[in-house]
Every structure is written in C-alpha cells, then in structure tokens.
Amino acid sequence: MPHDGHDHDHTEPPSDIELRVKSLESLLVEKGLVDPATLDALVDRYEHHVGPQNGRKVVARAWTDPDYRQWLQDDASAAIGDFGFKGRQGEHMVCVENGPKVHNLVVCTLCSCYPWTVLGLPPVWYKSAPYRSRAVADPRGVLAEFGTTLDPDVDVRVWDSTSEMRYLVIPERPAGTDGWTAEQLEPLVTRNSMIGVEKARTPEELKGAAE
Amino acid sequence: MTALKQEDGPAFCEPWQAQAFALANALIDKGVFTADEWANTLGAEIKRAQAAGDPDTGETYYNHWLAALERLCAEKGLALGDEVSDRAEEWRNAYLATPHGQPVALK
Structure with a gap:
C-alpha cells in the first residue's frame, strides 16, 4: 500500500471491531484466563487440521466395516474417537444413517452448533437465517435448492443440533462401488453429504470432478 | 428466496x-x-x-x-464493558503514538 502523503509518525489504528477483540484479548490474557499460544493453536487447528476429511474417514469405514457401523450406532462419540477425533467440550455425537426410505438433514436452529470434530467449521450458509429456519419448515425445498430430489415416500428427518448433541449424517453408499476399499470410497463422501443436504458422489461424478 | x-x-x-x-x-x-x-x-x-x-x-x-x-x-465479571472500551481507547492511542513500521505496545 502506498503511504504517500501519509503521516509517518504514527500507525493507523485498526477498525473499531478489531480494537474490541484486541482489547478483550489483552484483558483476558492479563487476568490469566487465556494464553496467546493456546489461541494461536486453536485457530491453526480449525483453519488447517480439522475438517470434512475427518468425517470422510468415519463414513468410509462405516460403509466397509459392519462392526464399526454398529459401534457408531451404539456410541458414536467413542467410535469416532477411535480415529483420535475427540470433541473438546464433551458434546455427544450421534450418527444418523440415510437409507432408501430415510433421509436425514442436520441444522442448528439456535445458532450454529455443528460436529466440529468431524466436519471442521460450518459453511456460511449453515449459519444463515434462511437455512436455520427453512431446514425445519421446508426441508424438501432446501434439499431441492442443493439439487437433491427424493422420492415422495422417503421419510425426511431433520435433526436440530445443540451444544450437547451433534449429528453426523452417514450418507447412502453409492451404487457401483462394490469391492471398493475405505480409501477408495473416501473421495465420494462430501461435507454436504454429511450435513445431509446432498447425497454422496457417485463414481461417475467423481470421475467427472477429476477431469 | x-x-x-x-x-x-x-x-x-x-x-x-x-x-x-x-x-x-x-x-x-x-x-x-x-x-x-x-x-x-x-x-x-x-x-x-x-x-x-x-x-x-x-x-x-x-x-x-x-x-x-x-x-x-x-x-x-471477567471484562466489563467500561474496561473493554477504556482498553480500546488505550490501544487506539498507542497506535497513534507509534511511528509507522514499529511494533505497537501498550505503555
């Protein structure tokens, strides 16, 4: 940025909102309530290390290992923890499985509770008022907007997340993947399919995406 | 919509x-x-x-x-509204008193 004609004996203060955060942070650090290194580690973790790649592993294993799939049904937090993906705040995980006659959709109508340990940070639309209200009032309309159409006899179930209960959708395993290993299946599992707004990719879609 | x-x-x-x-x-x-x-x-x-x-x-x-x-x-009671706004003013003044390019610190 050129600073021509700019006063060089001072530094331009940041915006009001940046100053608010900076002030709060410096007060909390002084009181020993937070540690700057912890804050940096938290940001780094959610920006770079936690994301749908975690959930993908869970789903692919559920598709290929019936015992694991049962474990997910019985105690999802423990089964997911088997990969080392653990919630930091003691929230319970629940896995809901899609099938030929059941489709699950996850929302948080209150704010933005989301299964962070397996999906990372939520996309902007998940946090938006239209999604939060319409997912409950008109789930099929929401699904259609994501290009997902279901037969009329499919039961659509909407799960409202809370600070204590977080849901992960296990999408249906796509046809044409018999004999595939978990590793081969992982790329078929998208974030949106684990929120329930879309289905998992088909092998054809995967091929198309790679080209 | x-x-x-x-x-x-x-x-x-x-x-x-x-x-x-x-x-x-x-x-x-x-x-x-x-x-x-x-x-x-x-x-x-x-x-x-x-x-x-x-x-x-x-x-x-x-x-x-x-x-x-x-x-x-x-x-x-961790950080009251007044404390935060006072601190924000201190930061603002610290920026204004710091020559461009140098690290900004509270006194």
Whole structure:
C-alpha cells in the first residue's frame, strides 16, 4: 500500500471491531484466563487440521466395516474417537444413517452448533437465517435448492443440533462401488453429504470432478 | 428466496474473527463458561441482531459471536464493558503514538 502523503509518525489504528477483540484479548490474557499460544493453536487447528476429511474417514469405514457401523450406532462419540477425533467440550455425537426410505438433514436452529470434530467449521450458509429456519419448515425445498430430489415416500428427518448433541449424517453408499476399499470410497463422501443436504458422489461424478 | 447453495469462503474472512472464535473456545475449554451457556448467549445475540434488522445471512455471524463473547465476559465479571472500551481507547492511542513500521505496545 502506498503511504504517500501519509503521516509517518504514527500507525493507523485498526477498525473499531478489531480494537474490541484486541482489547478483550489483552484483558483476558492479563487476568490469566487465556494464553496467546493456546489461541494461536486453536485457530491453526480449525483453519488447517480439522475438517470434512475427518468425517470422510468415519463414513468410509462405516460403509466397509459392519462392526464399526454398529459401534457408531451404539456410541458414536467413542467410535469416532477411535480415529483420535475427540470433541473438546464433551458434546455427544450421534450418527444418523440415510437409507432408501430415510433421509436425514442436520441444522442448528439456535445458532450454529455443528460436529466440529468431524466436519471442521460450518459453511456460511449453515449459519444463515434462511437455512436455520427453512431446514425445519421446508426441508424438501432446501434439499431441492442443493439439487437433491427424493422420492415422495422417503421419510425426511431433520435433526436440530445443540451444544450437547451433534449429528453426523452417514450418507447412502453409492451404487457401483462394490469391492471398493475405505480409501477408495473416501473421495465420494462430501461435507454436504454429511450435513445431509446432498447425497454422496457417485463414481461417475467423481470421475467427472477429476477431469 | 435467498440462495443457500453458494461457494465456500475462507473459514475466517478477517483475522479478528479467528481471534474471537479462539477466545470463546479457549474460555469454554477452561470451564470459564459452559458450551451450553455459550450456545444460548450466541443464539440470543443472533435473535437480537435479527430483531434490529440484521439480514443474518451468515456474513455477520462473527459480529454476533463477538457480541455474545463481550456479553458473557461482562456477565461473568471477567471484562466489563467500561474496561473493554477504556482498553480500546488505550490501544487506539498507542497506535497513534507509534511511528509507522514499529511494533505497537501498550505503555
């Protein structure tokens, strides 16, 4: 940025909102309530290390290992923890499985509770008022907007997340993947399919995406 | 009808959003407030912003987040509103008193 004609004996203060955060942070650090290194580690973790790649592993294993799939049904937090993906705040995980006659959709109508340990940070639309209200009032309309159409006899179930209960959708395993290993299946599992707004990719879609 | 399906942006649009995100989670991890208190306060701030005319399409999410964080910190007596605004003035003055290019620190 050129600073021509700019006063060089001072530094331009940041915006009001940046100053608010900076002030709060410096007060909390002084009181020993937070540690700057912890804050940096938290940001780094959610920006770079936690994301749908975690959930993908869970789903692919559920598709290929019936015992694991049962474990997910019985105690999802423990089964997911088997990969080392653990919630930091003691929230319970629940896995809901899609099938030929059941489709699950996850929302948080209150704010933005989301299964962070397996999906990372939520996309902007998940946090938006239209999604939060319409997912409950008109789930099929929401699904259609994501290009997902279901037969009329499919039961659509909407799960409202809370600070204590977080849901992960296990999408249906796509046809044409018999004999595939978990590793081969992982790329078929998208974030949106684990929120329930879309289905998992088909092998054809995967091929198309790679080209 | 607002289009739901949109391209994903970055996790945080500006660094302050990441800082505010981390502060709230660090305080929850430390047990200063519970995840439930946090979700309820954030939900209340979102409702309040909506009532005040915020379109609440997700872009202003971290504004609500920060408002919730300030409110809980004030309620818990960790950082009162006056303390925060006084501190913000101190930072502002520190920036104005620091020659360009040098690190800004509070006196």
